[in-house]
Amino acid sequence: MTSILDGFVQAFSLILHLDAELLGIIFLSLKVSGSALVVASLLGLPLSLLLGFKRFPLKGLCISILNTFMGLPPVVVGLLVYLLLSRSGPLGFMALLYTPIAMIIAQTILAFPIVSSLSHSAIVSVDPIIKQASLTLGATPLQVSLAVIREARYGIVAGIMAAFGRVMAEVGAILIVGGNIAGFTRVMTTTIALETDKGNFELALALGIILLAISLVINAALHFIQKRGMIGVTQ
């Protein structure tokens, strides 16, 4: 009990003194997960629009696959990316394994189905009357689509935030493809795992507190966005 309390005291001390190692780890975590989120959004949002507005063969299958992939186990993603990027793998010549880029690739694969599936759900949830109202007011097909996207904006942002929460908290994939190299690929979650193994609880606890704080901010933002979106029930 005393050691846990000591751990908390030292953890807060590290946070309050803006420990350089701690800041470096936090910065790298945000850089990796933020980059993965940007790439996943750039790929996922156009796909959600395609699924929301166009009809094509096997569309239902695509949606089912995306929904299934929302629950991809991070260690499986880590293993697949590892096999792709390892020296004997098809992309081994790029020498990306154990680099932040490999971690971004793995987290992009985790975030992509969440962004596209939740954005697609937000788009198809928009009341069809919005489309009709736009048409009656003289909108072109593109302007009609933009009106629908605008109505779905809170749901789309909520999807992106949910994906960010997922990648910030995952450890399996980045541990496998990043290697947890100090000062290079060591991020918050992998540091917590390593420092706990070493019995070095203060840094692990400090990072845990920060991770929880980030999670709290994401959830508060999600709650706010959902509350704003609730107002948008069409009349």
Place this chain on the structure above:
Amino acid sequence: MTLRLSASNIGKGYSGNEVLRDCSYAFTENGIYVLTGPNGCGKSTFLRICALIEPPDSGEIAYLSHGSIIQKDLALKRRITLVLPKVGVFNTTVSKNVAYGLTVRGATRDESETKVDRMLEFVGLSHKKKQNAPTLSSGETQRLGIARALVIEPEILFLDEPTASVDRKNTGIIENIILEMRHNANATVIITTHDREQAERLADFLLVMKEGNIVAE
């Protein structure tokens, strides 16, 4: 006004149920046309087909300008508009909702603002200008729908059951707004209502529909 509408032998059915049967009418004058009849007689379907929101199964809708049939393209669709019974407001402010039709036509912010302010005053919603539109009452929402349609100065305005879901006070306000439109000599208003008394209060031309056809004028 030069835009005229002619519906010839319009037929429409859904899942084997015939809603409109050889329904024909030519709207050749300016003024307020009111289509009335019992629920399910095909008023709204006829209105939606006339407003080019859905195609007929048979027959033809023709729009004429100076006696010539004009193409049913975006340019024509921007000269007419329909206010649906469920308005479908956008999740933004009242003024941005009203400005939508002007925005899609490429109007500048200054142009829009003047017209939107004038129109909000006309429908009595100036004080709700900055309010989020989905929080309006159903009567105010209907007035917003009318303002959003009128601001684009349509040559033919279709109103589908504009007072079906509003209280008596708002019904009176909306009827007055519609009657005010009479002063605009360049517009035709085509309204559906199941309320026969309301139809008589509003109509310059009263059309009675029964079983998918216009049976009396």
